[in-house]
Amino acid sequence: MTDSASVTGRWDRSYHAPVMVEEVVRLFNGAKQVLDCTLGGGGHSEALLASGASVVAIDRDEAAITEARKRLALYEATGRFLALRANFGEIDRVPELEERSFDGILADLGVSSHQIDADDRGFSFRPGALLDMRMDRRCTATAADLLNTLDEAELSHIFRDYGDEPRASRLAREIVRRRGRKAMRVSDDLVDAIRGALGARTGPGDFARLFQAVRIAVNDELSTLNTALPLLRDKLEPRGLLIVISYHSGEDRLVKHTMREWSLSCVCPPRQPQCTCRGKPLGELVTKRAMAASPAETAANPRSRSARLRAWRKAA
Numbered sequence: 001m002t003d004s005a006s007v008t009g010r011w012d013r014s015y016h017a018p019v020m021v022e023e024v025v026r027l028f029n030g031a032k033q034v035l036d037c038t039l040g041g042g043g044h045s046e047a048l049l050a051s052g053a054s055v056v057a058i059d060r061d062e063a064a065i066t067e068a069r070k071r072l073a074l075y076e077a078t079g080r081f082l083a084l085r086a087n088f089g090e091i092d093r094v095p096e097l098e099e100r101s102f103d104g105i106l107a108d109l110g111v112s113s114h115q116i117d118a119d120d121r122g123f124s125f126r127p128g129a130l131l132d133m134r135m136d137r138r139c140t141a142t143a144a145d146l147l148n149t150l151d152e153a154e155l156s157h158i159f160r161d162y163g164d165e166p167r168a169s170r171l172a173r174e175i176v177r178r179r180g181r182k183a184m185r186v187s188d189d190l191v192d193a194i195r196g197a198l199g200a201r202t203g204p205g206d207f208a209r210l211f212q213a214v215r216i217a218v219n220d221e222l223s224t225l226n227t228a229l230p231l232l233r234d235k236l237e238p239r240g241l242l243i244v245i246s247y248h249s250g251e252d253r254l255v256k257h258t259m260r261e262w263s264l265s266c267v268c269p270p271r272q273p274q275c276t277c278r279g280k281p282l283g284e285l286v287t288k289r290a291m292a293a294s295p296a297e298t299a300a301n302p303r304s305r306s307a308r309l310r311a312w313r314k315a316a
């Protein structure tokens with residue numbers, strides 16, 4: 001394999017540096033029609049277009065569509081690239097995709113660097129950033145709305161289940177106490193609540209993890225992924241390949257279990273005397289274990305450190 005750092009750099013933009021591009025292109029080897037479910041800055045799409053595939057790409061964020069269409073205008077002009085604003089959890093309801101199926105589908109989950117870097121998007125814990133975090137700004141509830149209205153048990157669930165926070169209840173109680181005096185509005189309000197509940201020694205790593213937990217809740221990311229996986233499978237041609245790159249342990253667990261379940265020949269309860277299920281696998285695991293970015297890539301792009309890539313091939 002060629003040196004990852006040099007190949008990866010080729011598709012980087014200030015908007016976003018795509019992760020594990022070389023691995024994605026290699027796994028999709030020969031795919032002619034690819035659906036990129038998470039267009040972002042268009043890095044994966046461009047690499048796939050350069051490899052000879054035609055790409056239909058979606059993103060729920062309008063800014064990503066605008067940016068990537070500029071970048072890929074030449075491909076769009078020749079009809080090999082099409083960008084649509086859509087949520088992959090509703091891929092079965094996109095009129096332009098109704099009759100279409102693909103021999104490759106990619107979902108590179110989470111947020112782009114641009115979304116994190118743009119203060120007005122409110123994903124970051126930089127001082128003064130508004131607590132927004134919506135990928136699709138047509139959605140109504142912002143991070144501030146959730147933090148100001150959810151009850152203690154719901155807030156605790158977010159920090160425990162999406163943020164792996166052992167003292168989630170204490171943090172939830174602190175937020176409810178603070179918002180009684182002054183509504184949560186900017187990043188500093190959440191950072192102060194985290195420090196207040198978990199101690200002054202909490203730092204950027206904790207803020208990143210707990211802000212990510214709120215982001216997952218604002219965008220309903222885990223249940224959207226859960227809905228999306230079978231819909232994406234249905235959009236695959238026989239022998240088509242689904243690749244998912246996750247950056248959060250909950251997402252990766254969901255992808256792992258789903259792909260494993262699809263690869264079993266029988267999913268009947270263990271003691272059932274006769275098989276009554278589909279009785280054959282829907283496809284096969286291409287990656288037995290999740291792939292991680294190469295040391296060269298993680299050195300060049302720290303964001304790639306948490307990336308876990310899983311691939312599954314639909315049966316013939």
Ligand SMILES: C[S@@+](CC[C@H](N)C(=O)[O-])C[C@H]1O[C@@H](n2cnc3c(N)ncnc32)[C@H](O)[C@@H]1O
Pocket residue numbers: 016017018019037038039040041042043044045058059060061064086087088089108109110111112135224
């Ligand atoms: C990690 S970035 C993708 C970067 C992209 N692969 C590239 O090469 O630049 C994730 C993107 O997925 C989008 N996204 C996240 N969840 C989505 C969903 N449910 N439907 C559509 N797009 C989604 C985000 O708005 C963001 O632009």
